[in-house]
Amino acid sequence: MKNSLVSVFAGFWAITGFSQTYITDVTLADVEKHRMLPGKTVVINGTVITDVKSGKVPIPVGATVIDGSGKFLMPGMTDAHVHFFQNGGLYARPDAIDLRYLMPYDKEIKSSHDNFTPALRRYLANGITTVIDPGATYHFLKHKQELAGQTQAATVLMSGPLLTTYLPEVYKDLGDDAPFHLVQTPDDARKMVREQLAHKPDFIKIWYIANGEGKDMEATARKYLPVVQAIIDESHKNNIKVAVHATELFTATLSAESGCDYLVHSVEDQLIPDSFVQLLKKKKVVLCPTLVVSDGYEDTFGQKLNISNHDLRMADPHQMGSLLDLKHLADTALVNAYRKYTVSDKQLKRVLEANSICMKNLKKLADGGVTIATGTDAGNIGTLHASSYLDEILRMREAGLSNWQILEASTLGGAKVLGKQQSLGSIAKGKKADLVLLDADPSANIENVTKINKVIHNGVVLQPEKLLVETPEQLVQRQLNAYNFRNIEAFLDTYADDVEVYTFPEKLDFKGKETMRKIYADMFLKTPNLHCELKGRIVRGNIVIDNEHVTFGSGSIDGVAIYHVENGKIKKVYFLP
Structure with missing residues (x-):
């Protein structure tokens, strides 16, 4: 009879999509009492936190385990x-x-x-x-x-x-x-x-x-x-x-x-x-x-x-x-x-x-x-x-x-705000499993809330980078924004380490992000009124073609830039004079 019940419940959990997640040995942010609690294990069943335990906790076969060692767990x-x-x-x-x-x-x-x-x-x-x-x-x-x-x-x-x-x-x-x-x-x-x-x-x-x-x-x-x-x-x-x-x-x-x-x-x-x-x-x-x-x-x-x-x-x-x-x-x-x-x-x-x-x-x-x-x-x-x-x-x-x-x-x-504190807002048994796993302590530096390792929403473990997958057009727009704000680090972040920059059709002007850094950092520092206006854009798969009007000092120039995107970075750029 006992084995039959186990089989019945196992079948039920499989049908309903029920899952168990254990976040082990994590430092938990107690936002109610303003304290950090180390060595905690948070148990999630389905969409709900079903337990918060201290010390070593037995973990059932088939459960998802997230090692929280050296990490910090706060409410979403x-x-x-x-x-x-x-x-x-x-x-x-x-x-x-x-x-x-x-x-x-x-x-x-x-x-x-x-x-x-x-x-x-x-x-x-x-x-x-x-x-x-x-x-x-x-x-x-x-x-x-x-x-x-x-x-x-x-x-x-x-x-x-x-x-x-x-x-x-x-x-x-x-x-x-x-x-x-x-x-x-x-x-x-x-x-x-x-x-x-x-x-x-x-x-x-x-x-x-x-x-x-x-x-x-x-x-x-x-x-x-x-x-x-x-x-x-x-x-x-x-x-x-x-x-x-x-x-x-x-x-x-x-x-x-x-x-x-x-x-x-x-x-x-x-x-x-x-x-x-x-x-x-x-x-x-x-x-x-x-x-x-x-x-x-x-x-x-x-x-x-x-x-x-x-x-x-x-x-x-x-x-x-x-x-x-x-x-x-x-x-x-x-x-x-x-x-x-x-x-x-x-x-x-x-x-x-x-x-x-x-x-x-x-x-x-x-x-x-x-x-x-x-x-x-x-x-x-x-x-x-x-x-x-x-x-x-x-x-x-x-x-x-x-x-x-x-x-x-x-x-x-x-x-x-809307009386949801019984189900949201802190980490406790019975509350919704909306959580953020951080790589650094937010109570030591509030900016550490951006150092996100994982997000758990409705009990599902998510990777932030997979939630924000940029299209080639978005990536190219992000580099244009960084250019206009003269932010060299944000600008370079959009390029591959081995980026190649050409004068169309095939003259290689330079290769590599470090060479690009020297050229553009100097431009951002020394060029007054630098601004690139996007006049038109064509997107074809991983290729983005921008018609650009660039002003600098008292002058300006029109041109076309062709961006080739590979693996989430700009790999090649062709400039048409």
Whole structure:
């Protein structure tokens, strides 16, 4: 009888795809008590952590074993604020800079549709196993449901379109692609909440804009307070949480007093009083600081982007490349106006003051016991999906948060946004097996969250490099970005060690990456105004042909470059004079 039962259960596990994984002798990050626990074995059955043990553990035959010796295991991270209707590139927000004559908005919308699943893979490769989108569209809500349970893409939680008291003209009449719905009365508010519920959002989002009418902001905020209260009340009646965009102390205070669950930005207009900290604690409101998003706009419009190797490697290369388009747009009057305003003394002072206030407020809230959730507001211009997460946590560190505070905000804090802390956010028996195995200790240096060995999502062990397999076109675009940012290491990273560079058709100019380093490092250092504009591109299998216009100093040149890609690197380049 016993043998029969064993056979029955063995057959059951085989049919259902049940699997066991043991991560042995690993140092575990306890994000709740802020401590590292060495010598642990984490047992995963299917999609769930079924045990966390100390010492030597017997391992059954057939189980997958991951040797965690010298490695560090932390919960999967959450980016608690992204927007998938935006790509993060220059054309993402026509209400901020209207370039629809260059990039029609319907084309940008299609691009955001096409980039959704690749972006979720990109998040997962960065150790971000869950993303929260507070402000999606009905299109994305439908697509999100189709992705439920995927192991090759991060889990996504979404609100519907933002319910707003102010609607920019460019977002009107977009149907299922509308990211904003205008609400002007409490009755409309309740009706729109009920309408959204039919699309199965994970929560409701309010865009509480006090300056949309150009009048006294606090008076405007109080005018629309009944609308905000009606949305919150109707949502809570239906057991669904509410997030609010509120960047002024009075809008944030009114939102918290009205019962909101989640504030998705920092208060940026003034330093918060102790009473605000106590209010958020009493009401159990989670706050997401989004410290870097404004910099994305400022640095893009001011043409002062400083992009890291991490960004160049991990961001969508096409969206990143678009951020430099202002350097060659024909509408110089528009470009110069944006740049002049952005780099003016008045604007620079305003931005510095706002950033300082946000960081001081974050430090006070975190030290005061308010739940913080790490989030980027990725998708906005200059804040690229997935890669911007590192920028955000580094800014949190600059604000004075400890590495442990940041780790907790990036894991357990993100889980608490929508009340998922019983199943996500820490490593414990019964919780979902969303984990990140690191080669270095994140509690010693928060940047070590990027030193990813493996990602475990829904219990499946994944290799980050296999989640981000570049096409030849993406690789060539990445090298073009590195060229334009004059980043020699990122540039060389795209080339094979034995790269060959020719003058077409067959004159070998030089061979080898080290020779390339000498030539291009000198060029990047000594050439003013160096910029390559892509005029056209043809892709044929592993060959990418670029029509390029290169400016340097006061001169320029047109040419064609033919890139041959082999084994994920550029092996040969042919230049046509």
